[in-house]
Amino acid sequence: MSHDHSLNPETMPQEPEKATLEGRNKFYGLWFFLGGETVLFASFFGTYIALRNSTAGGPASTDLFGLGLVFAMTMILLTSSLTSVYAMYHMKNNDFKKMQLWLAITAFLGLSFLALEIYEFTHYIIDYGFTFRSSAFGSAFYTLVGFHGGHVTFGIAWLMALMVRNAKRGLNLYNAPKFYTFSLYWHFIDVVWVFIFTVVYLMGRVG
Amino acid sequence: MTNNTNTNHVDSFEKRKKKEEMKKQLISFALMIGFTIIAFIAVAADVMEPMFVVPLILILAVVQVAFQFYYFMHMKDKDHEMPATLMYGGVWAAALTLAGLILIVWW
DSSP states (O other): OOOOOBOOTTTOOSOGGGSSHHHHHHHHHHHHHHHHHHHHHHHHHHHHHHHTTOOTTSOOHHHHOOHHHHHHHHHHHHHHHHHHHHHHHHHHTTOHHHHHHHHHHHHHHHHHHHHHHHHHHHHHHHHHOOOTTTOHHHHHHHHHHHHHHHHHHHHHHHHHHHHHHTTTTOOBTTTHHHHHHHHHHHHHHHHHHHHIIIIIIIHHHHO | OHHHHHHHHHHHHHHHHHHHHHHHHHHHHHHHHHHHHHHHHHHHHOOSOHHHHHHHHHHHHHHHHHHIIIIITOTTSTTOHHHHHHHHHHHHHHHHHHHHHHHHHHO
16 A cells, blocks of 8 residues: 555566656656757867867977876776666666665766876976967867866766665665666767777877 | 466566677777777877878777667667667767868868
């Protein structure tokens, strides 16, 4: 007779993230949002490609970018995409503790990525005097990469809020879609980074 | 009673299905890491013409992103027609934006 939506192995639907109308709406809503994000990032990429050689006598991409740090950042973010897949695997098996553990690893990897990015920007600003105002290339670079970093920051805040807010509740049909939509968002951040390391850093090295 | 007799069977089937799915996702991850390493080596080795390296790393990126969408984000699964429509709509508008911006600069 209760209205308890807690999941247990007997009552758990196969896809808890889409078992309710609200969950399905969240699912479609997030995909709609990601479609829009694609256009947003395309504008930044287009601007960057157009302006990447307009250095106004300041540092150029070949002077600035080192591949080692970018490779480390790429591996960290790719791995965090996999750890969130593991988290969703445990969500579907109704194992809340393991889900929280893998989400915590995801958050840790996200923070490591962010730390490296902050180090990178500081290095450019202090050692090269390369800032947002240095050149059109500088503006386009910091807008594109910075906006991605902003997305990572927001993602970590979102994830931590979800984890803390639901720590004592356990998994139910109300919060399962919230965890799932976060994981979609996190994968999308990785998708954008794949194009950033290719178009900005690797193509920047090729010249 | 009848319901109960089936539960275990269904559960083990579902479990196996999820395990199978996880295996596919691990393979996708290994491929994605592989593509990334190839892209970095292609650039770091500095032996190929930019004419070849740039299209190569772009193709590697597109393939890698397809794995991310279809496996990690489940776009290959049923019930994902709407997400796929929304995403391809976004990609279409993104392509037009990129083409427009590149056109006004390079022409």
